[in-house]
Amino acid sequence: MSQILTELTGVPSTLLLPLRGRADEQTHSHPLFQDPLAVEWLKLLPFNNELEEFYTKYSRAGNILTAIRTYHHDKIASHHIANHSHPVVMELGAGLSTRFHRVGKNAERWLELDLPVVTELRSKLDTQTQQHQFVSASVMDFDWMDTLTDVAPENILFIAEGLLAYFEVNEVQQLISAMRSRFPGATLDVEILGNYTKISNKNFTKIGAPLKWFVKNEQDLAAMGLQVVNVWSLYQLYPERWPWQWQLLLKFLAQFPYFRNGYLIVETRL
Numbered sequence: 001m002s003q004i005l006t007e008l009t010g011v012p013s014t015l016l017l018p019l020r021g022r023a024d025e026q027t028h029s030h031p032l033f034q035d036p037l038a039v040e041w042l043k044l045l046p047f048n049n050e051l052e053e054f055y056t057k058y059s060r061a062g063n064i065l066t067a068i069r070t071y072h073h074d075k076i077a078s079h080h081i082a083n084h085s086h087p088v089v090m091e092l093g094a095g096l097s098t099r100f101h102r103v104g105k106n107a108e109r110w111l112e113l114d115l116p117v118v119t120e121l122r123s124k125l126d127t128q129t130q131q132h133q134f135v136s137a138s139v140m141d142f143d144w145m146d147t148l149t150d151v152a153p154e155n156i157l158f159i160a161e162g163l164l165a166y167f168e169v170n171e172v173q174q175l176i177s178a179m180r181s182r183f184p185g186a187t188l189d190v191e192i193l194g195n196y197t198k199i200s201n202k203n204f205t206k207i208g209a210p211l212k213w214f215v216k217n218e219q220d221l222a223a224m225g226l227q228v229v230n231v232w233s234l235y236q237l238y239p240e241r242w243p244w245q246w247q248l249l250l251k252f253l254a255q256f257p258y259f260r261n262g263y264l265i266v267e268t269r270l
């Protein structure tokens with residue numbers, strides 16, 4: 001297949017960054033996970049100059065963080081699937097996530113929700129089946145919730161990886177409130193960014209994807225009505241994946257909540 005001409009700009013274009021991070025992880029001597037599809041798809045998708053500059057600037061630490069977050073969400077999804085008799089997984093702002101192909105084979109259903117421009121792109125690369133479906137919608141247009149009317153909420157795992165920080169706090173609150181009233185008891189696995197991450201926002205703004213929502217810590221999610229089940233700082237997960245000098249630095253810095261809370265994965269109950 002020749003290169004696909006995408007019209008991705010702004011926030012949708014950011015899906016290329018984790019895709020490339022996952023593809024680059026495959027060049028590591030001991031990758032945290034296998035992702036041949038990311039390598040294949042990346043070859044078909046051109047990067048514009050702004051994205052290239054952004055990626056190059058952050059790639060050393062950014063790639064490791066991408067690998068760590070991918071692997072950890074994979075583990076959460078695998079655990080959910082193994083512990084439910086009719087597991088359903090829905091990725092919100094799925095981008096070109098390849099998680100279904102890594103860990104989703106035993107899910108009853110796996111849905112990839114993203115904006116129409118992204119779902120269209122996925123349809124050129126990936127195949128929809130009864131088990132693996134693509135939902136073309138804005139997460140903020142709550143009609144998408146009707147795709148899950150026949151599922152008991154406790155069987156559902158929602159994954160919001162690299163999504164919520166692009167919304168204003170009141171939008172996040174509206175989404176959480178709507179999900180809580182439609183899917184009480186479902187699991188929501190989210191990533192949140194702390195105030196420390198604001199230092200990189202100039203560069204996100206440059207690629208047309210300013211970050212808008214920052215938290216103090218996971219208690220901000222509890223205040224929005226979510227039950228916090230587990231919290232992990234990305235800076236403390238899989239330390240062996242970092243070069244040893246970085247391991248020492250991260251160990252030191254992660255003692256300070258301001259740094260530790262800069263990038264969290266939080267498992268919550270709706």
Ligand SMILES: C[S@@+](CC[C@H](N)C(=O)[O-])C[C@H]1O[C@@H](n2cnc3c(N)ncnc32)[C@H](O)[C@@H]1O
Pocket residue numbers: 011012013014015016018019092093094095096097113114115118137138139140160161162163166
């Ligand atoms: C940084 S990418 C993350 C993609 C994927 N979750 C991953 O980690 O590879 C952000 C994604 O959020 C999607 N997105 C942004 N606004 C959205 C909205 N209102 N509804 C659904 N998806 C949205 C973008 O299109 C993009 O695919």
